[in-house]
Amino acid sequence: MNSSGQSTHPSLREESLQHEDPMLLGPWEIGVHPPGLTYRIPAISLPYGSRVWLSGDNGAGKTVFLERVLLPRLAAMGRQVFLVAQDLLLQAHVMAAVLASRGQRAPRCLDDLVMAWCAPARPNSILLLDEADRHLSPRTIHQLLELPLAFVVAVSHQGRPCTTTHCFTICRHETLVHLEIGP
Amino acid sequence: MPTSLPTLELDPTTLTVTPNLGNEILLFARNPEAVAVALHQWAQDFGLVLDLQRPLSTYSGGEQVLLVAGLWAILLQKHPQVIVDLRRAVSTLSATNRTRLHHALTQALPQATILLEEEQVQQGEPSSRGDLSP
């Protein structure tokens, strides 16, 4: 998919080379209302191609972190962000309609639908997987993690996906949420 | 598996009929006040702050499962001959909460058959807690 994209669109190759720099996150102190949480994220530099496993207890604020902290900031950096949301079965309707608007036939199988939806991702794109392993097969998760993308974050309660390079944990104390290294 | 028993299936995509637990209690409980009090206690045991009028969708995925499982554990307390099918719901729970929910359900519904992931854990049989973790 992306390799063919590179061969047909040389500009994408140039773009990817420009973006093969580390991913810089933080330092951020961000209040999210509702639910009234404050995120303290330290300055982190992750190498190009990092695959991050994000864990944390129920209600720690992982989804809020992905959707309300990380996604807007990555988008503000000019990154193209593909979010596979926790309510993937609902998002699948959007994915199917998006594929139809591109003139493509939407696959009936959810795994194929997600792969087809992610197909336009470029080497400088970012993929956020919010408990996608609840709905997708391990093979598809593996394929998504193997896509040639700048940065992938996978939230999961099923254990660390084997292809991840970093582990972070979201920890919450009352309304203060911070990111810790390691599970 | 005793398939003739009534089954409570918790599907994390549609856990409730109504948008909040207050309405769910009104809909299904014969004694709403008592159920509300018991559910507050259940939530407290899991370290959750329960607001019955808060839309369930604003809780995290795992918290939703814990609260709805609690509601039905209370509603079915006097009628424990049920199968509680958590196979689709447990993937939303952290390893700690899986163990805690299993423990809480075995306390609340001692005669119930609880289905967790691919295996079946029945009361009275030695349960392998280790298998509850991912």
Added chain:
Amino acid sequence: MKGTAKLLLLSSLVVLYFGLGVVGPWYADVPFQGSIAALCVLLRLQTSGWRGLRTDLAFLLPFLCTLVAMGALLDAFAMANRTDWTEDALCKALVFPNSFWSIQLAVGALRLTDLVALPRGVRRFFILTHALVSKSRPLIERLWWLVCHDPSLQTGPWIIRSGRRLTVLLAAALIAVYHETEATVRVYDARMALLEENPS
């Protein structure tokens, strides 16, 4: 007032308004429509405050302004040899919010406690309708959030991007509401069957 009596009263009021003011003799009666509009605004303020009213107006005003502008435009071109396009559009601009608010206020006034008290034969229908109406708005808001953050719908001029987003939202919402209806009915029936098999 609770249960069947409340449901009947609210339904009668809505039917009465539609009978007289939408398909009946007072459709073009501006004092009547104006009074109903004022009453609806007051009730809306009472039930949802300024915030609720602002949300309603944000939804209604673009549509109403377009309606009146279209009326004026058709008048300017004397379409179909008619000169009452603007007047008709102004009538519709009163009737539409009145219809919208009368249904919204009636549905909002119904509580689940009223529906639970209904006779068994009609209870299931009204409970499921109430549940789905309550669930639909958050569902569509969530879909809109997903649509707005979809990377394939981020590019292009504002007008094209917005048009594509609205099209995707419409298609996704139709299927999603259908699925939600199906799932809610299934869960309701399963839970009721469970309680009936385990009567307390």
